[in-house]
Structure formats: structure tokens, C-alpha cells
Amino acid sequence: MQPTSPIELTEREEAIAQRAAEIAVRKMTDEFYGSVGRTVINRLLIIIGAAFVAFAAGKGWLLK
Secondary structure, eight states: OOOOOOOOOOHHHHHHHHHHHHHHHHHHHHHHHHHHHHHHHHHHHHHHHHHHHHHHHHHTSSOO
């Protein structure tokens, strides 16, 4: 197996690679925070729903 030599890029290629990396990181970060945000909202809605059901049951609105 031959040792690999470092790849030399032109300034233009390096700028393109840098821009592509920035875009990829931004997309991954946006998707991650979007997913976390959806999870938090879903859990918050479940808690609010459970609290409302408990309140309504306590008031006797559900079972009479």
C-alpha cells in the first residue's frame, strides 16, 4: 500500500469545499433543532392535554 500524499486544492476548490461544509453543517443543525423543537412541543401538548383532562375530571365534566 502506497502512502497517500496530501491533496493540493486551488483557492477556488478550497472555497467551494468550505462553502459546501458550511451549508452541510447549517442544514444538519437546523434539522437537529427542528427535531428537538417538535419533540418539546409534542410533550408540552401532551402535558397540557393531560392537565385539562384531569381538571375536567375533577370538575365532573367527564363522568356524571
